[in-house]
Amino acid sequence: MIEVITQDRPVVVDALPATQQLAAWLKVLAEPRRLQILNLLIAGVQCNCELGDHLDMAPNLISHHLSVLRKAGLVEVERDAVDARWVYYSLNRATLAALNAAFGAFFDPTRIQPRRAVCGPQGNVLPAATIHVTKH
Amino acid sequence: MIEVITQDRPVVVDALPATQQLAAWLKVLAEPRRLQILNLLIAGVQCNCELGDHLDMAPNLISHHLSVLRKAGLVEVERDAVDARWVYYSLNRATLAALNAAFGAFFDPTRIQPRRAVCGPQGNVLPAATIHVTKH
């Protein structure tokens, strides 16, 4: 826990469970192929083979990514009642809702505070354009 | 581009710019320390040294992560007008708004389509609980 002093009372800028949970979800989502898989699941595509056809990926790789998504609670698994060899994946709407809530809470524009001049001379600030950007 | 057939008209499930852009942002955000840095920036903390104090990180590492955030357009840089040795980082609200919009659009619950039985016998589905989970 880190405390930042406001006018007269401390505000907690937690290093915290909520942020950690969001970080864990983002790590799972920060994979282009997993996002594509989610995109297909959202569109109603559900079996390993068809996901592979659409994304041009080996079935074991699809299986791996689906496993990661499943461990994160984002997708669920079912087997076909007629022929149980077929496996269908679907979205976990509750987790998706929690994810949306966590993301929205963290990046809520109204949370943004003005600069606190804790270090530095006094904090009169130059426009960004005047900065010397080093080229290499 | 991938086309999925709905009732009577094709719906584009693009492999697409919007998803690619979101994936790029998520990759930048999927780093616990960067999320913590953003969290501090949101709380009004802005110079490298103080971020380092709060997060117990070396200044060069902070600098590295801030550089990644800056290249993603999420933060901006300014130098102090009184003493230009001090550098202040702040959030780019426009990019943050675009990020929120992209995330919200991708994970919009109303986008979720019901299963399309394209492969598999017919798609009568068993509850997830009946699945045999292999242990090792």
Place this chain on the structure above:
DNA sequence: GATATACTTCAAGCATGATTGAAGTGATTA
């Protein structure tokens, strides 16, 4: 039972990127 199907798990190889210490840059002060 033997074979086929749909998928999963395992055991590498490999690439990306976080981390670290040292050197470098720009600005200020003595």
Place this chain on the structure above:
DNA sequence: TAATCACTTCAATCATGCTTGAAGTATATC
């Protein structure tokens, strides 16, 4: 001008995890 300060860049190490091919599992069919 020399020294200091705040920060950045560089080079190298190291860890995480994606990817791939092979082997394994569960289910269904012959």
